[in-house]
Amino acid sequence: MKISFTLNGKSTEVDVAPDRRVVDLLREDLRLTGTKEGCGAGECGACTILVNGESRLSCLMLAAQLEGRCVTTIEGIGEEGRLHPVQEAFIECGAVQCGFCSPGMVISAVDLLGRDPNPGRGEIRRGLSGNLCRCTGYVKIVDAVETAARRMNAASDVKPDAGEKERVVPGAPGQGQRR
Amino acid sequence: MRNVFQPESLPELWRVFEAHPGASVCAGGTDLLVKMRSAMMNPESIACVDRIPDLRGITTEEGGMLRIGACATHGQIVSDPAVRRMFPILVRAVENLGSPPIRNMGTIGGNICTASPAGDTLPPLYALGAEIELRCKAAQRRMLLKDFISGPGKTCLRQGEILASVRLKPPEGYYNNIQHFEKVGQRNALACSIASLAALLQVASDGVVLKAALAWGSVAPVVMTCPDAEKELIGKPLTSETLRRAAAAARQCANPISDVRADRDYRLEVLGNLLMRLLEVAPESAPARDY
Ligand SMILES: Cc1cc2nc3c(=O)[nH]c(=O)nc-3n(C[C@H](O)[C@H](O)[C@H](O)COP(=O)(O)OP(=O)(O)OC[C@H]3O[C@@H](n4cnc5c(N)ncnc54)[C@H](O)[C@@H]3O)c2cc1C
Ligand code: FES
Ligand code: FES
Numbered sequence: 391m392k393i394s395f396t397l398n399g400k401s402t403e404v405d406v407a408p409d410r411r412v413v414d415l416l417r418e419d420l421r422l423t424g425t426k427e428g429c430g431a432g433e434c435g436a437c438t439i440l441v442n443g444e445s446r447l448s449c450l451m452l453a454a455q456l457e458g459r460c461v462t463t464i465e466g467i468g469e470e471g472r473l474h475p476v477q478e479a480f481i482e483c484g485a486v487q488c489g490f491c492s493p494g495m496v497i498s499a500v501d502l503l504g505r506d507p508n509p510g511r512g513e514i515r516r517g518l519s520g521n522l523c524r525c526t527g528y529v530k531i532v533d534a535v536e537t538a539a540r541r542m543n544a545a546s547d548v549k550p551d552a553g554e555k556e557r558v559v560p561g562a563p564g565q566g567q568r569r
Numbered sequence: 570m571r572n573v574f575q576p577e578s579l580p581e582l583w584r585v586f587e588a589h590p591g592a593s594v595c596a597g598g599t600d601l602l603v604k605m606r607s608a609m610m611n612p613e614s615i616a617c618v619d620r621i622p623d624l625r626g627i628t629t630e631e632g633g634m635l636r637i638g639a640c641a642t643h644g645q646i647v648s649d650p651a652v653r654r655m656f657p658i659l660v661r662a663v664e665n666l667g668s669p670p671i672r673n674m675g676t677i678g679g680n681i682c683t684a685s686p687a688g689d690t691l692p693p694l695y696a697l698g699a700e701i702e703l704r705c706k707a708a709q710r711r712m713l714l715k716d717f718i719s720g721p722g723k724t725c726l727r728q729g730e731i732l733a734s735v736r737l738k739p740p741e742g743y744y745n746n747i748q749h750f751e752k753v754g755q756r757n758a759l760a761c762s763i764a765s766l767a768a769l770l771q772v773a774s775d776g777v778v779l780k781a782a783l784a785w786g787s788v789a790p791v792v793m794t795c796p797d798a799e800k801e802l803i804g805k806p807l808t809s810e811t812l813r814r815a816a817a818a819a820r821q822c823a824n825p826i827s828d829v830r831a832d833r834d835y836r837l838e839v840l841g842n843l844l845m846r847l848l849e850v851a852p853e854s855a856p857a858r859d860y
Contacts, residue, residue, distance in 0.1 A: 391573075408573035409615065411602075431603050433759060438670055444644070445670045450602045452595075454573035455617060498669065519758030520668025 395456040398466025408454035413437045415453045416463060424464035424493045428522070435521030438494035438501075439463050445501035445520075464493035467500060475545070476500055476538040485534035487525035495521045499535045507543055511536065572614040579623050583706040585616045586729045592616045594731060596640050597674035599667070600683045624678070624733055627652060633739055639678025639732045643667070643690075646677060655739045658693040658748035658767055665752060666690070668759050678732045684718045687787045691718070692767035693750055695784035695792045697737050705730040721790045741780070746771050749850045752786070753839050755830065762787045763831040766843035770802070778802045778811075788825040788840045795822040798844075809848060816841030 391408040394401065397420070406415055413430075416422045416439070428434035430449045437448040440462040468474040476499045479485070486492045495518060502509060502517030509517060514535045515528070523531060574592065576582040585592055593612035595601050596619055604610040618624055624640040627649045635651055643663045646652055653660055666672060666680075666689045680690045681701065691714075699714040706729065714735070717724050726732065740746055747770040754760025765786035771779040781802040785793040801815035825836035 407570045409571040430606060432599055432667075432671060435668065435670065444673045446674055447599075447670050450598050450674065452573050452598070452602075452615070452617075454575060455598075455619075457575065501669065516758070517669060520670050 391454060393453055393457050395458060396460040398462055404453070406453045408452065410453040412439070412448040412451040412453055412456060412461075415456075416448060422463050422465050426490055426493060428490070433522070434491075435494040435498060435518075436491055438497045438521065440497060440501060443501075443504065445498055462497075464496060467496060474500065475541050476503070476535065479534040479538035479541070480531070483530050483534035483537055485526060485530040491521055491523040491525075495523065495531055499538065502535070503539055503542060507546075508539060509535070571612065574614065574616045575620055576616065576618070577620050577622075579621060579704065582616060582618065582621060582731070583729075586706070589614045589616075590728065594618055594682075596676040596679040597642060599671055599675040600679055618731065619676075624731070630736075635737045635739070637677055637735045637737070639681075639734055640676050641678075643672035643675050643677070643680075644669075647672065656693070656697065656737060656748070658696065658750050658769060659690065659737075661748075661750035662689045662693045662752070662765075662767065665757070671759075677735060681714065681717070681735070682724060682726065682732055684720075684722050684724050684791075686721050686790060686792070687762045687765075689752060689762060689765065689786065691792045692765055692784040692786045694735065694737075695794060696767040696769045696782040697740065698782070700736045701732060702734045702736065703727075703730050704733040709733075711736075715792070715794070718791050740769055741771070747847060747850050749847060751843055751846055753843070761830060764788050764825070764836050764839045764843065766840065766846075768844070768847060770807070770847070772807060776806045778805055778807055783815075783819070783844075785819070785823070785840050785843075788823045788836050793819075793823055795819050797822060807847065809845065812844045812847060816844045819844065 392403060392405050394403045406419060413425060413427050416425050425439060425448055426436035427449055428436035432447050432450050438445050439448045442460050468477055476496050480492060480496060498518050498521050506513060511532055514532045574585045576585055591613040593601060593615050595615050595617045619640050625638040627637050627641055629651055630636050635655065643666050647660055647664045667675060677690055680688045694714050700711055701714050701717055703710050719725055749768045752762040752765035754762050767784045769782040773779050781799040783795060783798055795818060797818040798815040801818050802811060805811040820837050820841050823837060823840055825833050827833045
């Protein structure tokens with residue numbers, strides 16, 4: 391069956407059995423091995439991807455379900471040659487040991503920060519509660535997400551002044567009091 | 570290889586059912602795909618229903634009834650303003666169901682049709698007297714949820730029929746109500762319940778209970794309701810003495826099993842103790858008066 395979807399920003403067409411699990415399509419057929427399979431049953435979060443911007447488990451999705459949808463895997467989280475702030479923070483904070491849980495953790499953290507740019511440690515733990523890590527003890531993972539949130543907020547605070555797309559027309563309604 | 574169909578309307582779904590009577594419905598797939606993997610199910614083909622607009626969305630209908638489409642995900646339910654305002658009891662049950670990705674995928678309709686004694690949406694829906702809407706090509710029928718679920722994993726869904734929506738009436742005089750849900754599991758996230766309680770109380774300003782609806786999960790083959798325990802509460806002040814008597818009545822009524830998660834005696838102890846929490850729960854703060 392032919393399936394068309396957007397994968398990490400690129401339109402993609404695959405010819406695959408409709409009931410192939412998405413994790414197998416990604417890892418075996420498309421060789422995107424960043425996404426991991428731990429349990430294959432929804433319990434560990436290693437296979438987490440974003441579908442239309444929301445975290446989902448690729449071990450519990452069938453290839454046909456991707457038709458027309460937008461998929462982001464860990465390979466598409468950052469930009470070419472530039473890591474996502476969550477990935478950077480994971481490295482800096484020592485949030486990665488064996489690394490098997492990391493792709494899923496990073497995706498879940500990105501999903502969380504999209505919904506809640508300013509989570510407390512409790513909210514971070516809740517946001518990552520579908521992802522198991524057998525190495526780190528979680529503390530450094532939570533540190534990393536906190537650090538990433540702080541940086542991403544700082545970056546978005548300065549954005550309106552930095553971009554040339556945003557021209558401030560002096561005296562235009564609602565723009566005078568910015569900052 | 571199985572075929573996977575993705576009908577975008579109910580008429581398209583009926584055509585799939587006609588051509589493939591053995592097709593299994595898949596909403597979020599969080600129960601179905603786990604069962605297929607462990608070979609508990611092996612459907613000939615799969616009909617994904619999550620793209621059908623009639624099965625989606627959360628809307629308020631005439632008369633104030635809330636309609637939750639069967640394919641509404643747990644995540645959508647938790648963040649819906651009308652659900653949050655009127656049914657905190659449901660929000661409390663759903664916000665701890667599974668994990669964030671499970672809540673993004675799993676649906677209320679899937680939770681109901683799985684009919685697990687541990688299904689977390691079921692106790693609040695029983696306490697609220699939820700009604701469900703079933704559809705097939707030729708007809709539509711409605712019934713109370715408690716009449717739909719007939720045993721563990723068993724419902725009266727007919728061949729070629731689907732669950733279309735759940736309908737909830739805001740609890741009467743829900744101003745100053747207690748809407749409580751608590752689940753006891755082995756840990757906070759991704760835990761199947763050992764016992765859970767949904768409690769809906771209307772309490773007068775002098776502290777006397779006017780109405781009570783109680784429903785327990787995981788302590789019987791289906792959700793347990795217990796009119797005897799409710800009777801112990803109604804007309805009495807909400808004190809620890811009253812709750813202890815209700816707990817004793819509930820233990821009389823329950824028939825829990827021992828399983829990998831907990832044994833029978835533990836469940837009996839906990840299902841009564843869960844009631845004692847009602848002493849600590851503050852009534853819902855005033856909802857908008859214009860309601
Ligand atoms: C890791 C994990 C953790 C979980 N934790 C919890 C938990 O804490 N609490 C809990 O209650 N559940 C839990 N579950 C179970 C599951 O996620 C929920 O029951 C969920 O609500 C199922 O919804 P779904 O849409 O994914 O169902 P699906 O898997 O799509 O469907 C389940 C069944 O219902 C049928 N069905 C679905 N929708 C319809 C419809 N509209 N009409 C007719 N039939 C239909 C399907 O044919 C199938 O047999 C967990 C599951 C996993 C994998
Ligand atoms: S592999 Fe998908 S949740 Fe474990
Ligand atoms: S770093 Fe090894 S499982 Fe998390």
